[in-house]
Amino acid sequence: MSLLRVEGLRKAYGDRLVLDDVALDIAAHDVVCLIGASGSGKSTLLRCLNLLEPVDDGSIWWDGAEITDPRIDPRAVRREIGMVFQAYNLFPHLTVLENCTLAQTLVHRVSKAAARDRARELLARFGLAAHADAHPDSLSGGQQQRVALVRALCTSPRLLLLDEITAALDPELVGEVLESVRAEAAAGMTMILATHEMAFAREVATTVCFLDGGRILEQGPPERIFGAPEQERTRQFLARVLG
Amino acid sequence: MTGPTATAAGWTPSERQLERQAVAARVRRRQRATAALITLVVFGGLALGAVSSPGWDRFADTFLDTGHMRAAFPEVRDAFWTNVKMFLIAEPLILLLGGLVAVTRSTVSPWLTPARILAVVYTDLFRGVPTILVVMVCAFGIPAMQLTGVTNSLFWLTLVALVLSYGAYVAEVIRAGIESVHPTQLASAQALALSRGQAMRHVVLPQALRRVVPPLMNDFVSLQKDTALISAVGVMEALRAASDYGNYNFDYSAYLVAAAFFLVVTVPLARLTDWLAARAARRERGR
Structure with missing residues (x-):
């Protein structure tokens, strides 16, 4: 039984076709890595999945129900799907702790005290306990991105969307963020991540999708995609990024 | 680390x-x-240039007479209390009205379409009309309508005029602040399943208001001075008291007393604003 299913997804910005006939099937505990050059549609695909972008055609089913139906309340879907952005997008006027409790109290109706406990527990697990009362801008990029991860995890989502979350980080800070993601994957979290970290994708992914020009050109287990890609485009891309 | x-x-x-x-x-x-x-x-x-001007003695006589200044002081001070009351009551109302109009303009619900139209017409109208005209229309026009239950007090009528006039400016300032908050902030609030209203209230508006504090304070300083406009319809306030004194005694030193009273409230407010803004910035950067 799939948790998320995508069929014939199409999305264009003006004349530019960004997603073209994309199909995807994701079961619980899958870790799907989207790879491909910049502009291949990875981010747009993620943003379509939690309905931040309206789709032009095709459909998305979440937990057996079609969520591309205009009568559906996108909030009901987003309650269950967490998202982390490339540029962190933390709320600068709130402390780290407040960033992590906002959705819990407003959307999930958790009591303030319970929300704080949950946030502190997760912050501690990600090595951020000492920064709970700091404002995001006083933290390093790696710390901010881990806070963003905690913020997304606080509401216990059933699916996590990670949009190139290490792309804006210094190389030495990438490791600490990936370590946190690795821990979540090991704990059984279902994830879809757009990434340029090929070694990481190979290690944690259950499925790798290669996107090119808005289409999923090839998908399969990481051993096959990285070891024996069938498509010429995939081979070219991997040769370029793996050097 | x-x-x-x-x-x-x-x-x-x-x-x-x-x-x-x-x-x-x-x-x-x-x-x-x-x-x-x-x-x-x-x-x-x-x-030196001022003092050696040909009319300096005459100027000093009619504007800088310390005796007259001292004599006018109590009257101007008592009348200035009206200005203080006026802007103390008006400022929170203006902030409320401006905020409401600004937020209304950024809503998307079809139910609020009439409210959005009203908000646009209101800002266009009251920003485009001289404040003194609004003061006169409110002071003389509203009582002329003979509405039951509506006050005839010139103080309250002119207060309404200032609130209406400045509310339009402040609405535009706040709207500019709302639009300056990066769209990714709204996107991440929505990704957390916040409703548009919740995102506005908890994410966008707090950041917007913080950004517009300096221009907002600029408008408030301007309002504090413009409380003198109500003298045009006969409300006794600092400028009116000074002008009465001057006309009665053929000496204008009272005007400078009134000017000093205005400066005493507007200058510290400007400094306080700078300090508050600097403190907020420091706090967010965590230093």
Whole structure:
């Protein structure tokens, strides 16, 4: 039984076709890595999945129900799907702790005290306990991105969307963020991540999708995609990024 | 943070550094002397120019008479209380009205379409009309309508006029602030399943308001001065009291007393604003 299913997804910005006939099937505990050059549609695909972008055609089913139906309340879907952005997008006027409790109290109706406990527990697990009362801008990029991860995890989502979350980080800070993601994957979290970290994708992914020009050109287990890609485009891309 | 960290303790500046510090101190001293001298020359020159103008004696007689200033002081002070009351009551109302209009304009619900139209018409209308005209229309027009239950007090009628006029400016300032908050902030609030209203209230508006504090305070300082406009319809306030005194005694020193009262409230407010803005910025950067 799939948790998320995508069929014939199409999305264009003006004349530019960004997603073209994309199909995807994701079961619980899958870790799907989207790879491909910049502009291949990875981010747009993620943003379509939690309905931040309206789709032009095709459909998305979440937990057996079609969520591309205009009568559906996108909030009901987003309650269950967490998202982390490339540029962190933390709320600068709130402390780290407040960033992590906002959705819990407003959307999930958790009591303030319970929300704080949950946030502190997760912050501690990600090595951020000492920064709970700091404002995001006083933290390093790696710390901010881990806070963003905690913020997304606080509401216990059933699916996590990670949009190139290490792309804006210094190389030495990438490791600490990936370590946190690795821990979540090991704990059984279902994830879809757009990434340029090929070694990481190979290690944690259950499925790798290669996107090119808005289409999923090839998908399969990481051993096959990285070891024996069938498509010429995939081979070219991997040769370029793996050097 | 892990790894060895450098500490600032136990540092003895090098010979070269001491030399540099001495040179820097010398340069600083010279700059300070230059600043003092040029300031003295410029302001001294200006003062001299004013005092040696042909009509200076006459000006000093009618505007700088300390005797008249002292005599007018109690009247102007008592009347200035009206200005203070006016802007103290008006400012929160203006903020509320402006905020409401600004937020209304950024809603998307079809139910609120009439409210959105009203908000646009309101800002266009009241921003485009001279404030003194609004004051006159409210002071004379509203009582003329003979509505039951509506006050005839000129104080309250002119207060409504100022709130309406300044509410339009403040609405535009706040709207500019709302639009300056990066769309990714709204996107991440929505990704957390916040409703548009919740995102506005908890994410966008707090950041927007913080950004518009300086221009907002600018409008409030302007309002504090514009409370003098209500004298045009006969409300007794500082300017009116000063002008009454001047007309009765053929001396305008009372005007300068009124000016001083306005400065006493507007200047500290400006400094307070700068301080608040700096403190908020410091806090967010965590230093």
